[in-house]
Amino acid sequence: xxxxxxxxxxxxxxxxxxxxxxxxxxxxxxxxxxxxxxxxxxxxxxxxxxxxxxxxxxxxxxxxxxxxxxxxxxxxxxxxxxxxxxxxxxxxxxxxxxxxxxxxxxxxxxxxxxxxxxxxxxxxxxxxxxxxxxxxxxxxxxxxxxxxxxxxxxxxxxxxxxxxxxxxxxxxxxxxxxxxxxxxxxxxxxxxxxxxxxxxxxxxxxxxxxxxxxxxxxxxxxxxxxxxxxxxxxxxxxxxxxxxxxxxxxxxxxxxxxxxxxxxxxxxxxxxxxxxxxxxxxxxxxxxxxxxxxxxxxxxxxxxxxxxxxxxxxxxxxxxxxxxxxxxxxxxxxxxxxxxxxxxxxxxxxxxxxxxxxxxxxxxxxxxxxxxxxxxxxxxxxxxxxxxxxxxxxxxxxxxxxxxxxxxxxxxxxxxxxxxxxxxxxxxxxxxxxxxxxxxxxxxxxxxxxxxxxxxxxxxxxxxxxxxxxxxxxxxxxxxxxxxxxxxxxxxxxxxxxxxxxxxxxxxxxxxxxxxxxxxxxxxxxxxxxxxxxxxxxxxxxxxxxxxxxxxxxxxxxxxxxxxxxxxxxxxxxxxxxxxxxxxxxxxxxxxxxxx
Amino acid sequence: xxxxxxxxxxxxxxxxxxxxxxxxxxxxxxxxxxxxxxxxxxxxxxxxxxxxxxxxxxxxxxxxxxxxxxxxxxxxxxxxxxxxxxxxxxxxxxxxxxxxxxxxxxxxxxxxxxxxxxxxxxxxxxxxxxxxxxxxxxxxxxxxxxxxxxxxxxxxxxxxxx
Ligand SMILES: Cc1cc2nc3c(=O)[nH]c(=O)nc-3n(C[C@H](O)[C@H](O)[C@H](O)COP(=O)(O)O)c2cc1C
Ligand code: FES
Numbered sequence: 001x002x003x004x005x006x007x008x009x010x011x012x013x014x015x016x017x018x019x020x021x022x023x024x025x026x027x028x029x030x031x032x033x034x035x036x037x038x039x040x041x042x043x044x045x046x047x048x049x050x051x052x053x054x055x056x057x058x059x060x061x062x063x064x065x066x067x068x069x070x071x072x073x074x075x076x077x078x079x080x081x082x083x084x085x086x087x088x089x090x091x092x093x094x095x096x097x098x099x100x101x102x103x104x105x106x107x108x109x110x111x112x113x114x115x116x117x118x119x120x121x122x123x124x125x126x127x128x129x130x131x132x133x134x135x136x137x138x139x140x141x142x143x144x145x146x147x148x149x150x151x152x153x154x155x156x157x158x159x160x161x162x163x164x165x166x167x168x169x170x171x172x173x174x175x176x177x178x179x180x181x182x183x184x185x186x187x188x189x190x191x192x193x194x195x196x197x198x199x200x201x202x203x204x205x206x207x208x209x210x211x212x213x214x215x216x217x218x219x220x221x222x223x224x225x226x227x228x229x230x231x232x233x234x235x236x237x238x239x240x241x242x243x244x245x246x247x248x249x250x251x252x253x254x255x256x257x258x259x260x261x262x263x264x265x266x267x268x269x270x271x272x273x274x275x276x277x278x279x280x281x282x283x284x285x286x287x288x289x290x291x292x293x294x295x296x297x298x299x300x301x302x303x304x305x306x307x308x309x310x311x312x313x314x315x316x317x318x319x320x321x322x323x324x325x326x327x328x329x330x331x332x333x334x335x336x337x338x339x340x341x342x343x344x345x346x347x348x349x350x351x352x353x354x355x356x357x358x359x360x361x362x363x364x365x366x367x368x369x370x371x372x373x374x375x376x377x378x379x380x381x382x383x384x385x386x387x388x389x390x391x392x393x394x395x396x397x398x399x400x401x402x403x404x405x406x407x408x409x410x411x412x413x414x415x416x417x418x419x420x421x422x423x424x425x426x427x428x429x430x431x432x433x434x435x436x437x438x439x440x441x442x443x444x445x446x447x448x449x450x451x452x453x454x455x456x457x458x459x460x461x462x463x464x465x466x467x468x469x470x471x472x473x474x475x476x477x478x479x480x481x482x483x484x485x486x487x488x489x490x491x492x493x494x495x496x497x498x499x500x501x502x503x504x505x506x507x508x509x510x511x512x513x514x515x516x517x518x519x520x521x522x523x524x525x526x527x528x529x530x531x532x533x534x535x536x537x538x539x540x541x542x543x544x545x546x547x548x549x550x551x552x553x554x555x556x557x558x559x560x561x562x563x564x565x566x567x568x569x570x571x572x573x574x575x576x577x578x579x580x581x582x583x584x585x586x587x588x589x590x591x592x593x594x595x596x
Numbered sequence: 597x598x599x600x601x602x603x604x605x606x607x608x609x610x611x612x613x614x615x616x617x618x619x620x621x622x623x624x625x626x627x628x629x630x631x632x633x634x635x636x637x638x639x640x641x642x643x644x645x646x647x648x649x650x651x652x653x654x655x656x657x658x659x660x661x662x663x664x665x666x667x668x669x670x671x672x673x674x675x676x677x678x679x680x681x682x683x684x685x686x687x688x689x690x691x692x693x694x695x696x697x698x699x700x701x702x703x704x705x706x707x708x709x710x711x712x713x714x715x716x717x718x719x720x721x722x723x724x725x726x727x728x729x730x731x732x733x734x735x736x737x738x739x740x741x742x743x744x745x746x747x748x749x750x751x752x753x754x755x756x757x758x
C-alpha cells in the first residue's frame with residue numbers, strides 16, 4: 001500500500017537532547033488515535049544539520065520542514081497537516097527578512113547554498129537500515145570496482161578527481177593510495193581516522209551516525225585498490241552513539257556478504273575492526289594513532305618512514321579521514337570529471353563544516369570548495385545573533401587560526417586559508433563576536449595543546465608552556481610590551497622544531513591573533529584593560545547607586561557574600577571579596593550593576 | 597567515603613570473561629581497559645595487577661597506558677558524573693562561567709563531592725556544540741546553560757534522583 005506520507009525525523013545528537021524521542025512517541029500516539037498509523041512511515045535519520053532548530057522533521061511528499069517540535073505539537077501535525085492537508089504555520093522556519101514563514105525544506109537558505117556529497121544520505125535515510133543505503137545506490141560503487149575496474153584504474157580515478165584528505169593536511173588521496181599500492185609487503189592495512197579531536201567539530205561523528213555504510217564502502221574500495229585485507233576504524237570513546245551505529249552497520253554489511261571472505265562472489269576479501277580511542281588529542285595524528293591501535297601509548301614518531309611504507313605493525317598502511325572515505329563511492333559512481341568540476345583549481349569537491357559559536361544557524365553544512373567565508377557565515381549561517389558585531393571566525397581547530405572581518409571574502413580552499421595563517425583543518429568553524437576576547441581565545445587553544453602535548457619532544461612540551469605563561473601574565477594585567485616579541489619568537493621556534501603536527505600547529509592561534517588583533521593584546525598590556533570584558537583580573541563590577549532599587553536580589557545571589565547593604569539601603573560590592581563571577585550582573589533586573 | 601575496596605570473586609570472573617573475549621586480538625590492551633572501566637566505572641589497582649599477571653605484560657606498561665589516556669580513571673567516580681564541556685564552541689559561549697559556578701557549589705575538577713553524589717570532569721566537545729554551553733550528567737546532555745539555570749538544574753536533579 002502506498003503511504004499517505006513519509007516523515008523524516010532527525011535523530012542526531014542535538015535533536016535527541018532537545019527532546020526528539022518524546023516528540024516521536026507523542027506523534028506515534030496521535031497517529032494511532034487518528035487511525036492512520038499504518039498509512040504513515042516514520043524514519044529516524046542522522047543529523048539534518050539544522051541543530052539550532054531541533055527537534056526537526058520533514059514531511060514528504062511536500063517536503064514541509066517543521067522545527068522546535070514539542071510533544072504537544074504532534075496533535076496539530078496529525079490533525080491539520082496529515083488529515084486536512086493544512087500546513088501548521090507556527091512550526092515553520094520564519095525567514096526574518098521576508099517576514100513570511102518558509103514551508104519547504106529546499107527553499108531554506110541554509111540548504112539552498114549547500115552541495116552534499118559526503119553528507120548525501122545523512123538526514124535522508126535510516127542509518128540502521130542497510131536497505132535504505134542500498135536503495136540510494138549504496139554499494140553499487142563497490143560492485144562497479146570489483147567487476148569492472150582494476151585496482152590501478154580505481155587509483156587513477158581518485159587521482160583524477162583531485163580529492164584531497166579531509167582530515168586536515170589535504171594530502172592528495174589518490175597519490176597516497178598509489179604509494180600504498182606500490183609499497184612492498186604481503187600484508188597491508190586500511191585505517192579510518194575517526195578520532196575527530198578538534199573541540200567544536202562534529203562532522204565525522206554526524207557522518208558515522210547518519211550514514212555509516214558510506215564510510216564502510218569507501219574503505220572497501222580503498223582496500224581493493226591498495227590490496228589490503230584488513231581495516232580498522234579508530235573512533236573516540238566520547239562518541240558512544242556513533243560506535244553503536246557503526247558496530248551495527250558492520251554486522252549488517254557482513255550478513256549481506258559485503259564484508260568478509262569473497263565479497264560479492266569475487267576473490268576479494270576484507271574485514272573491518274573497530275578500535276576505540278581513549279581521550280588523547282594527539283592520537284588523531286597518524287603515527288600516534290597507529291601506536292594506539294597497536295595498544296600502546298599514543299606517541300607520534302618522526303616521519304619518514306611514512307605509514308604507507310611502514311605503518312601498523314610495520315606494514316604498509318593507508319590512513320584516511322572519515323569524510324575522505326565517505327566521498328569515495330560517489331566519485332566512483334559519478335566519475336572524476338564530475339567531482340573535479342566542483343571547487344577551485346587546487347581544491348576540488350566539497351567540504352563539510354560544523355558551524356558553532358556566535359552564529360544563528362549552528363549546525364552541519366557541506367559546501368563547494370571556493371565558497372567564501374562570508375557566504376558561510378551570513379548566507380548559510382544567518383549571521384550573528386543578538387545584533388552583535390562579528391569579530392572573527394576560527395577555522396582549523398587548535399592548529400588553526402582566527403580570521404577577522406577584513407578577510408571574510410577569502411575563498412575556502414586549502415591554499416587561501418593557509419595564506420591567512422590558519423589551516424583548513426577538519427572542518428570546525430567557530431564564530432566569535434565582540435564579546436569574545438581574542439587574547440583569551442588564544443590562551444584557550446594554547447592551554448588545550450599544552451595539555452594535550454604528549455611530552456615526547458621539548459619544543460612542544462616546554463615551548464607551549466612558556467608561551468602559555470606569557471599569555472597568563474598578559475591576561476592577569478602584568479604584561480609588558482616586550483612579551484609580544486618574545487611570544488612571536490617562541491612561537492616560531494615551537495612551529496619549526498616540534499616533532500609532529502600538534503606542536504607545529506600549536507602556535508597558530510597565537511600568531512593569527514597577534515597578526516589580526518594586536519590592538520587587543522596592547523590594550524591588555526598598556527591600558528590593563530580587556531576590551532571584550534572577559535579576562536576577570538582586568539574587570540570589576542560595581543553597583544550604580546542611582547539605578548539600584550534596593551531589591552536585594554544581587555545580595556541574595558552572591559555566592560561568596562561579597563555584597564553588603566549600605567546605610568541608605570543600596571547595595572555595594574566589596575571589591576576585596578568579589579570573585580568576579582558575574583552572577584550579580586546577570587541577575588539584577590534593573591541593570592544597576594556595571595561591568596568595566 | 598573511605599571504605600576500603602577489594603577485588604571479589606565476582607570481579608575476577610568478570611575480568612576473566614573480558615580477557616577471554618580479547619584473547620588472540622592483536623594490540624587489544626586499550627580495548628580491555630575500556631571494557632574493565634565500563635564494568636567497574638574506573639580501573640582499580642588490583643584489577644590492573646591481575647591483568648598484568650594474566651597477560652604477562654609489565655604493570656608499569658599497563659599503568660603507562662592507563663595514565664596516558666585521559667579517558668581512563670584510577671579512582672572511583674561520584675554517584676552521578678557531571679561532564680562539563682570545555683570545547684571551543686562552549687568556551688566562546690561562556691563555559692568558563694559555568695565552571696566558576698560549579699566550583700562555587702563545591703565541585704572540583706576530577707574530584708568527587710564530599711557527599712559522594714557528584715563528580716566533575718572537564719571534557720572536550722560532547723558534540724552538542726549547537727547548544728553550547730553544554731554539559732552531561734551521566735548520559736544526558738543539557739544545553740544552553742547559564743550559571744543561574746545550571747544551579748537550578750543541579751538542585752532539580754538532586755530532588756529527582758535522591
Ligand atoms: C595533532 C594532530 C591531530 C590530528 N587529528 C586528526 C583527527 O582528529 N582526524 C583526522 O582525520 N585527522 C587528524 N589529523 C591528521 C592525520 O594525521 C592524517 O593526516 C589524516 O588522518 C590523513 O587522512 P586524510 O588524508 O584523509 O586527511 C591530525 C593530525 C595532527 C598532527
Ligand atoms: S564544544 Fe562543547 S559540545 Fe562541542
